[in-house]
Amino acid sequence: EAGVAQSPRYKIIEKRQSVAFWCNPISGHATLYWYQQILGQGPKLLIQFQNNGVVDDSQLPKDRFSAERLKGVDSTLKIQPAKLEDSAVYLCASSLVGGKPGAKNIQYFGAGTRLSVL
Amino acid sequence: QQPVQSPQAVILREGEDAVINCSSSKALYSVHWYRQKHGEAPVFLMILLKGGEQMRHEKISASFNEKKQQSSLYLTASQLSYSGTYFCGTEYRNDYKLSFGAGTTVTVRA
Numbered sequence: 001e002a003g004v005a006q007s008p009r010y011k012i013i014e015k016r017q018s019v020a021f022w023c024n025p026i027s028g029h030a031t032l033y034w035y036q037q038i039l040g041q042g043p044k045l046l047i048q049f050q051n052n053g054v055v056d057d058s059q060l061p062k063d064r065f066s067a068e069r070l071k072g073v074d075s076t077l078k079i080q081p082a083k084l085e086d087s088a089v090y091l092c093a094s095s096l097v098g099g100k101p102g103a104k105n106i107q108y109f110g111a112g113t114r115l116s117v118l
Numbered sequence: 119q120q121p122v123q124s125p126q127a128v129i130l131r132e133g134e135d136a137v138i139n140c141s142s143s144k145a146l147y148s149v150h151w152y153r154q155k156h157g158e159a160p161v162f163l164m165i166l167l168k169g170g171e172q173m174r175h176e177k178i179s180a181s182f183n184e185k186k187q188q189s190s191l192y193l194t195a196s197q198l199s200y201s202g203t204y205f206c207g208t209e210y211r212n213d214y215k216l217s218f219g220a221g222t223t224v225t226v227r228a
Contacts (some may be wrong), residue, residue: 004159042120042205042218043160056215091159105209106150107216109159 002026004110006092012116018080021113025073025094031055032069033107034077035091043091049075082117089114119144121208123219130196130226138191138222140206149189150207150216151180153200160205163191196226 005024013019025032031050035043046065048056051072060067064083069075079086093107121142128136140149148167152160164173166182166189173180177194193200203223207216 040220042220044218045215048215105148105216106162106165107207108162109152111157111159 004092004094004108006090006110006113008113009111010114010116012118013082014118015084016081018078019082019115020076020078021090021092021115023075023077023092023110025075025092026108029094029096029108030072031095031097032075033093033095034067034075035093037089037091037112039088046077079115082115084117087115087117119208119210120217121149121206121219123204123206123222125222126220127223128225130193130200130224132198132226132228133195134226136193136196136224138193138204138206138224140189140191140208140219142187142208142210144187144210146182146184146187146189146208147211148209149180149182150209151189151191152205152207152218153202154205154221155202163204193224196224198226198228200224201226 007022033048034046036046037043046060047067049069052069067077089112091109091112093109095105095107121140124139130136150165151163154160163175166180180191182189203221205221206219
């Protein structure tokens with residue numbers, strides 16, 4: 001079974017530039033998550049999709065971050081304009097069914113995109 | 119509500135044991151444990167459910183103490199492959215998002 005695919009693996013940009021990340025979840029997984037992981041910290045949820053609808057985006061800095069999941073499969077996360085503090089690894093994860101307790105909420109992660117903002 | 123993990127880091131020799139704790143200030147529904155090696159994706163190890171039994175993954179086991187609102191991960195007879203950062207993710211009733219701790223970095227040396 002193919003895992004969660006993310007691209008690119010690395011990205012270096014200057015502040016105020018824009019950047020986009022792509023994620024392809026495990027086939028059949030209804031729920032997709034984007035996390036931000038700053039060095040030395042645990043993943044922090046940015047946004048959660050159930051199929052192609054947003055379930056939770058309470059921690060997404062909406063003035064600069066946006067995300068979409070067209071057709072309930074692939075997703076893109078965009079930052080525009082980027083700030084120095086956006087330097088982090090952006091992880092995408094998927095689960096069979098989100099918002100349900102326990103085993104159905106087991107999340108499978110992609111390898112992430114490491115973003116450096118200079 | 120981010121759980122608190124302890125210790126922050128631990129260094130072991132092959133064959134030694136270690137315990138990692140994950141504590142919450144709120145009543146837990148479940149705890150998920152993940153391991154992340156440097157530059158790689160976090161990998162799911164096991165899930166502990168409220169009222170459920172102790173779980174195992176190879177020689178790694180975990181328990182869930184509902185009264186203490188805590189889960190513990192036990193690394194028994196550690197192997198070099200156990201090196202990495204271990205994260206707990208906590209679920210709360212009526213809010214089934216995962217909140218991750220800051221992680222515990224485990225280094226196993228030969």
